[in-house]
Amino acid sequence: MTDPTVTSEVTISQENLTKMALELVKPTQGGTGLEERAVAAWRAGQGEKSLQMIAGEVCPWGPDDVIGVVRENLSSEDRDPRTGQKKEPKAGTPEGNRCSETEQIALACQEYLEKGGEPPNVLVDSVIAYLANTPLRDAIYNSDGTIKDQSEAEAIARALLREQKTRQKMYQFFIDRLDPTKRLPHEQRVQDLRKEVNRLRAQVNLGVAIDRQIDKILTEIRTSELEIRSDKNFASYQQKLNELMSLKKAYESFTAAHVSGSQQKPSFRDYFPNKFTNIAEVHQQIASLEQSLKNDPEFSNINELLSRIDTHQKQLQSLHAKKSTIDSEEQKRLTEELKAKEAELQDAEALLRAERIKYASEIIAIPKEAVKAYLNEALADVAASYKEQARKDAQEKAKQEEQKKQEEARMLGQAVEKLAYALSTKKDRKGVHIPNRKMAKIWLDLLHQPGGLEKFIGEVAKDEQTLIGFGLTQQEAQLILSKKTDPEFINKIVGENLAPSVLADYLRAGGRLSEKEVDSIARSQWGRTLIEKGLQMAQERKRVGKDLMGRLDELRANFKSADLLVGLGGIGILLILLLKLGVFK
Amino acid sequence: MNDLQSLLNELMNNLAKIVLDSRLNDDIDREEAQEIAQFILEEKRKISSAGQIDGFLNKLKEKYYFIFRDFVDNYLKQKEAQTKDQQTIEKVKQQLLNLVN
Numbered sequence: 001m002t003d004p005t006v007t008s009e010v011t012i013s014q015e016n017l018t019k020m021a022l023e024l025v026k027p028t029q030g031g032t033g034l035e036e037r038a039v040a041a042w043r044a045g046q047g048e049k050s051l052q053m054i055a056g057e058v059c060p061w062g063p064d065d066v067i068g069v070v071r072e073n074l075s076s077e078d079r080d081p082r083t084g085q086k087k088e089p090k091a092g093t094p095e096g097n098r099c100s101e102t103e104q105i106a107l108a109c110q111e112y113l114e115k116g117g118e119p120p121n122v123l124v125d126s127v128i129a130y131l132a133n134t135p136l137r138d139a140i141y142n143s144d145g146t147i148k149d150q151s152e153a154e155a156i157a158r159a160l161l162r163e164q165k166t167r168q169k170m171y172q173f174f175i176d177r178l179d180p181t182k183r184l185p186h187e188q189r190v191q192d193l194r195k196e197v198n199r200l201r202a203q204v205n206l207g208v209a210i211d212r213q214i215d216k217i218l219t220e221i222r223t224s225e226l227e228i229r230s231d232k233n234f235a236s237y238q239q240k241l242n243e244l245m246s247l248k249k250a251y252e253s254f255t256a257a258h259v260s261g262s263q264q265k266p267s268f269r270d271y272f273p274n275k276f277t278n279i280a281e282v283h284q285q286i287a288s289l290e291q292s293l294k295n296d297p298e299f300s301n302i303n304e305l306l307s308r309i310d311t312h313q314k315q316l317q318s319l320h321a322k323k324s325t326i327d328s329e330e331q332k333r334l335t336e337e338l339k340a341k342e343a344e345l346q347d348a349e350a351l352l353r354a355e356r357i358k359y360a361s362e363i364i365a366i367p368k369e370a371v372k373a374y375l376n377e378a379l380a381d382v383a384a385s386y387k388e389q390a391r392k393d394a395q396e397k398a399k400q401e402e403q404k405k406q407e408e409a410r411m412l413g414q415a416v417e418k419l420a421y422a423l424s425t426k427k428d429r430k431g432v433h434i435p436n437r438k439m440a441k442i443w444l445d446l447l448h449q450p451g452g453l454e455k456f457i458g459e460v461a462k463d464e465q466t467l468i469g470f471g472l473t474q475q476e477a478q479l480i481l482s483k484k485t486d487p488e489f490i491n492k493i494v495g496e497n498l499a500p501s502v503l504a505d506y507l508r509a510g511g512r513l514s515e516k517e518v519d520s521i522a523r524s525q526w527g528r529t530l531i532e533k534g535l536q537m538a539q540e541r542k543r544v545g546k547d548l549m550g551r552l553d554e555l556r557a558n559f560k561s562a563d564l565l566v567g568l569g570g571i572g573i574l575l576i577l578l579l580k581l582g583v584f585k
Numbered sequence: 586m587n588d589l590q591s592l593l594n595e596l597m598n599n600l601a602k603i604v605l606d607s608r609l610n611d612d613i614d615r616e617e618a619q620e621i622a623q624f625i626l627e628e629k630r631k632i633s634s635a636g637q638i639d640g641f642l643n644k645l646k647e648k649y650y651f652i653f654r655d656f657v658d659n660y661l662k663q664k665e666a667q668t669k670d671q672q673t674i675e676k677v678k679q680q681l682l683n684l685v686n
Binding site for chain 2: 034035038039042045047048050051052054055056057168172175176
């Protein structure tokens with residue numbers, strides 16, 4: 001463990017903080033309580049009720065279920081032996097407050113889902129608070145965060161809670177999060193670790209307890225010894241004891257010298273004081289001293305204390321023997337294991353606490369999340385409808401632009417046709433358009449110049465009035481004016497149609513181009529196109545004219561035979577036909 | 586309880602079993618089960634005569650084919666067989682009556 005982080009309630013290791021963070025973002029898994037209740041209803045022959053539970057029409061859990069699962073998962077208190085349920089956390093503690101708030105919201109959801117009708121106030125308040133973070137904020141809150149109109153805010157929150165989609169979502173969250181079979185992942189882990197830690201503690205404490213007992217007995221022995229020394233007869237006792245010990249020692253030495261079998265017999269006097277004349281007297285004195293030390297009433301306290309010390313010594317021997325059976329290596333291992341398990345337990349308790357906080361938050365958030373889900377769906381529908389409208393608008397716009405383009409192209413074609421007609425033709429005295437060599441020449445002279453096409457169209461489309469003068473409508477004139485600097489218009493329309501038409505009229509009217517003029521025009525690409533197209537147009541018009549004339553002769557012959565030609569003014573018909581067929585274009 | 590009611594009760598028990606089996610086998614999730622149960626209950630509420638049950642079942646089969654196909658097919662077959670048997674009995678009865686008369 002490195003760098004433990006201290007929170008207001010627990011100490012959490014760094015690695016467990018990471019683990020905890022990962023755990024906290026995982027969605028809570030629901031149990032199978034709903035299905036179990038639905039199966040139970042089905043087994044009882046209530047198929048429809050079973051379906052109603054699954055459909056969310058009937059709330060499968062009552063208030064007791066709700067309180068049970070909340071306390072089971074949020075309380076760290078012991079179980080009530082009578083009910084088997086966890087006790088309510090202590091009021092006023094963070095855990096107590098959390099549990100109480102969670103129970104309040106959970107019971108309100110249960111009541112609303114089961115009975116329907118008006119949403120309980122606690123749900124309404126929760127939704128009003130949530131709306132501060134939604135697009136509906138401005139409808140409810142002032143800029144300083146105060147509510148504009150409490151009753152209006154409540155009406156909005158109630159309306160949102162009454163929405164079918166909101167109820168459905170609330171039901172789903174309720175079923176998932178308040179399933180009576182639901183347990184937090186670390187609850188069991190903490191219980192298992194607690195058991196293990198208690199077991200290890202008992203094992204580790206056995207050696208310590210023996211040491212404590214040995215210390216206690218040694219203290220008692222020392223106390224008894226002190227008491228013996230402080231006894232008023234201790235000096236007399238000590239004296240007698242010393243005499244006894246001395247005699248016994250002398251006797252043992254004397255006996256040992258005898259038994260060794262050395263050639264010279266040991267002298268009695270060398271071993272014993274003068275008061276003893278023979279060994280029998282020594283024996284008698286030893287017995288007398290022993291008798292006195294043991295039974296003399298003045299030594300009764302000392303003897304009692306000595307007897308106590310003896311008992312303690314026996315106890316000590318037994319404890320030492322017991323302690324020697326506990327392997328010190330094993331004891332060390334158990335102590336280390338205990339420390340590791342205690343640390344593990346602390347981390348698991350921290351994780352469990354975090355899970356409890358998360359679980360409480362998830363339940364408290366049920367009304368908000370249900371409304372949020374409804375709003376998201378509703379807003380998604382609005383967005384989809386906007387998108388659809390935008391798509392339709394774009395389609396319509398594209399269609400209109402296409403139509404406008406077509407109309408413009410049509411108008412442009414018509415305007416160019418009119419211009420071609422007016423620029424290099426003239427009306428004869430019968431009002432028929434015929435090529436006008438003089439006018440055509442004027443335009444061709446312009447075209448000969450460098451930048452001829454631009455100069456030509458610049459002159460033709462000098463201004464609106466000039467164009468109207470050529471027979472164009474105001475709209476057509478404006479269109480030509482808007483196009484006259486457009487390179488595509490100049491090259492394609494002017495270069496390939498209008499200018500060649502002028503040349504064709506010039507040639508049809510009997511005009512000729514000198515070699516120099518041809519050379520001058522043919523210097524540019526447009527100039528070569530002008531000559532090619534102009535010749536082509538002139539030949540085409542000539543061919544069509546001849547063809548029509550032939551057909552007209554035929555027609556005239558027919559009219560003659562029918563004697564109708566004079567009456568109808570044949571030449572007039574001819575001219576009308578030529579005009580209609582575009583011979584003079 | 587009238588005939589229609591008991592018929593519907595039996596049907597609801599059968600359909601609930603199918604939905605629960607599918608759910609417990611994880612063939613459908615909780616949200617799908619909710620949707621199916623809602624559909625069944627809504628359609629059931631529209632039924633006012635025994636004749637409408639076939640239509641309801643066919644609709645159910647069409648909408649949730651893989652879940653209800655077998656049940657609906659068997660149910661309708663069984664019903665057809667019962668109707669046939671009934672018709673045969675009626676026919677025999679009629680013939681006997683004709684003989685007596």
